[in-house]
Amino acid sequence: MNKCTTVALFDPPDWIVALFASVRRLETRHLFCELGEDHDDDHAAMLWDEGGRPGSAVWARWARRNMRLASLGWCTALTPKEEACGLFDDHPSAHAWDVTDRTLEAWKRELAKDFPDHFPEYGEGHES
Template sequence: MNQCTSVMAMTAPDRIVALYAAVGQMKFGHVLCELGEDHNNDHAAMLWDEGGRPGGAVWTQWDDRGVRIAALAWCPALTPKEEACGLFADHPSAHAWDVIDPTKEALSRELAKHYRHLFPEYNEDDED
């Protein structure tokens, strides 16, 4: 499933910058929704990982009514190889391992034509 293409320009409110100044440098500009394209809830993007503290990570969620910032627990789902989902608990749509960034996918396929040894997963579809 392709990744949602919603983009939001974001600046941090002064109170958020002051609260999290000790966490590290906050970088804001635009955020891309990290959910699968078939979700019908709020868009969501992770702003920063809480480094094991309760909450998991700080996410921004948005829709046409506004923007929210919240600490959300990680999704507990794991692949058979015990790789974590990478999205927040109770997220809508597919788990992160089933969400494909179409731009990244297109770039990887193009680079694989020239650097086959770096992209062995694409070597089987040589004639695209």
């Protein structure tokens, strides 16, 4: 499944910047939804994580122009190789390992041309 292509401008108001000043520097930037393209809930992008503790990841969740910050626990699902999902608990759509970021994949294919030892999975015979 492909990654959602929704982008939002994160432009925190001054009072939010002041509230988080002792924890994190918040600045205006674009956020890219990290969920699979078929989700039917708010979009989501992780802003930061304070060491992987439960509830330590702060996510931006948005629908249209309404954005909120939420401290969310991590999804507990694991692959057979015990790799973590990387999304928040009870996320809509597929787990992170089933979501393909086509832009990132294109960058890796290009980098593999110059640095094949760093990207062996994109060598000859790799399916696009």
